[in-house]
Amino acid sequence: DGGITQSPKYLFRKEGQNVTLSCEQNLNHDAMYWYRQDPGQGLRLIYYSQIVNDFQKGDIAEGYSVSREKKESFPLTVTSAQKNPTAFYLCASSKQAGPANQPQHFGDGTRLSIL
Amino acid sequence: GQQVMQIPQYQHVQEGEDFTTYCNSSTTLSNIQWYKQRPGGHPVFLIQLVKSGEVKKQKRLTFQFGEAKKNSSLHITATQTTDVGTYFCAAPNTGNQFYFGTGTSLTVIP
Numbered sequence: 001d002g003g004i005t006q007s008p009k010y011l012f013r014k015e016g017q018n019v020t021l022s023c024e025q026n027l028n029h030d031a032m033y034w035y036r037q038d039p040g041q042g043l044r045l046i047y048y049s050q051i052v053n054d055f056q057k058g059d060i061a062e063g064y065s066v067s068r069e070k071k072e073s074f075p076l077t078v079t080s081a082q083k084n085p086t087a088f089y090l091c092a093s094s095k096q097a098g099p100a101n102q103p104q105h106f107g108d109g110t111r112l113s114i115l
Numbered sequence: 116g117q118q119v120m121q122i123p124q125y126q127h128v129q130e131g132e133d134f135t136t137y138c139n140s141s142t143t144l145s146n147i148q149w150y151k152q153r154p155g156g157h158p159v160f161l162i163q164l165v166k167s168g169e170v171k172k173q174k175r176l177t178f179q180f181g182e183a184k185k186n187s188s189l190h191i192t193a194t195q196t197t198d199v200g201t202y203f204c205a206a207p208n209t210g211n212q213f214y215f216g217t218g219t220s221l222t223v224i225p
Contacts (some may be wrong), residue, residue: 041218
């Protein structure tokens with residue numbers, strides 16, 4: 001079955017530590033996204049990528065970094081500069097970005113907590 | 116940037132009652148999408164509205180896009196316990212990103 005796989009499901013970070021969240025899709029989608037969701041809140045865009053080797057900052061990119069070396073993969077690194085990383089992180093993909101505005105397909109998410 | 120305001124934030128209904136959530140924008144939208152997120156789950160795409168005044172139905176769910184394309188609503192008729200979750204609207208901005216509303220959390224009391 002096609003879909004988006006996020007790992008791990010739960011992740012704990014120590015102070016001063018960088019952690020990387022994995023996101024893989026086999027839907028052959030061009031666009032991929034990372035969102036952060038805090039309890040009782042909506043989704044806020046961290047980074048998005050419309051094509052391999054290209055990505056743009058969203059509203060809350062500070063303290064995060066991404067790469068898009070392969071079409072299938074869009075890992076998110078939460079750096080030590082992100083002072084409040086505890087949240088639910090959701091990865092999504094769509095067939096393409098742009099005016100066509102294709103539906104986004106989401107992974108199951110990663111819950112990140114500070115130790 | 117583009118923002119969509121969604122109301123109410125929470126809604127508790129008795130099973131069988133109707134439910135409506137609203138999304139409002141200060142600017143004209145090219146289209147709007149609706150998603151449902153079950154407790155502990157991830158958002159799932161429900162529908163996309165593109166045309167002014169468009170109305171689409173999915174069983175007990177009715178989606179509307181305003182004539183001015185600045186607002187949208189999702190109405191559920193005769194709610195069931197399976198309708199529990201948070202409903203989000205999402206609208207694109209000029210940068211081809213999607214902005215999600217804050218969501219409406221629906222609780223259905225059996």
